Amino acid sequence: MPFYDCNENHFIENLRRILESHVKVVVNRSLIQHDDSKYGLSFIPDFEFKKYETIAKRRRTRSTVYAAKPFYDNYHRRFHMEEDVLHSGKYHSIKSLSIPYYRVDYTFSIWNDTYTHSFDVLFTPQIKLEKREIPQHAKSNNPNDILIHTLNFLPPDEKSIKLSLPKSVLVFDVKRMTRV
């Protein structure tokens, strides 16, 4: 069974043509959350990196990213000191700060052909000052809670992770799609 990868424009237009021919179609959608270091701060474009500029710095895209100040990554439960390497564009062995994301797959099949459109939606960073206890390895002399920048990742809005389709399209949520 052949699979055809489509971008958003191709996928929607193919679907539209089927709908206009009054063929009933079922669209399968899978949504899986990942945090596998696929997206790190070094590779993201400036548009996205600006959201992290309070706590991170880099010279340009694909250069090494350092912590601009100490902060606590609440999502990964990790503390970062100032000048810690957060992501290296060259050395992938360096444990880096990864951006979680949703992998969204839409597919429909017709006449034994399957058309698929896949995209990743990045979680949105939320950086704010919070009172936190510094862990032992941070070598702080102050045993009390201190005010520190805290990074959280907020999942994207539901509207951003789904395609808007007419009511006549049946959308089935599935756990996983297997390509044969």
Place this chain on the structure above:
Amino acid sequence: MEGRRETLKLKSMPSFTSVGTIEAKLAELNFEEVSSATVVSDGRFWHKRIFENASETITVSDEVGEVIYMKDPVITILGNFETIEKIRKIA
């Protein structure tokens, strides 16, 4: 509103006009931005924004990052025929 949604049509098109022009047209048609996210598709980063009015939904995906070719925002419409035609004229 559910009944109106039944008659909505689907259309997706690349646009050769600027996002600013598209936004202005959407504001004129009483669409409001309700959500946005950074999306990665085809190895490219997109700023995806969703606009809605009473019953219609329009998604505008604009590529972000360093590109050497001309950007072409993708507009996807779930709307009535008139809205699709108005957007098509400026795209």
